[in-house]
Amino acid sequence: MQQNQKGAKLLIHILISFLKISPITFGGGYAMIPAIEREIVSKRKWLDEAEMSDVLSISGSAPGGIGINAATFIGYRLYGVRGALAAVVGMTLPTFLIIFLLGLFFASFNDNEKVNAAFQGIQIAIIALVCYAGYKMARTSIYDKSTFLMLTGTLFVLLFLNIHPMFVIIGGGLTGIVIMKVKDQLGFMKNATIDQKSKEKYKYTDYYMGDGI
Structure with a gap:
């Protein structure tokens, strides 16, 4: 019973961690790498930097987005198939909701100058995040x-x-x-x-x- 409770606790932590990471999908999976590393390596200490670099290398080489691939690998590494499912749900649910809402209201603010300026600022920030992710991977590669x-x-x-x-x-x-x-x-x-x-x-x-x- 105690083992099951600890397993359920771990699944909840995996789910919550990727629920927090998922909204940083702006700019694609590579922009999420700093957030994934901070949460998984620095905060949770589930993997070390070398292992995280290996996960990102495999995730970037495999078909599909690097963010969802990394979540699947990390979740499976932590708690098998159930861990992978928890990570995938945490990674995809917020993204789906955000894109769904943006799709509903995009037409109404597409020509808004302030909104367009905000998106341009986000694009610059995404470039910085991708460069930072490349730097972190280069340190161990x-x-x-x-x-x-x-x-x-x-x-x-x-x-x-x-x-x-x-x-x-x-x-x-x-x-x-x-x-x-x-x-x-x-x-x-x-x-x-x-x-x-x-x-x-x-x-x-x-x-x-x-x-x-």
């Missing part, structure tokens, strides 16, 4: 010369070559595998160590199902 070269190469391809982004994503994954193989063959991986303190920082089952929520 770019850690040596090879990853920096991959970043610059990918930017060049996206800016100057007419290549579909899906092929860029697939190429990035394959390039990462090749680089790891080469490093392993050259012996660069022998001295690589895993930060055990980071791995042990969060005792997931004890924290999620205990009093740490």
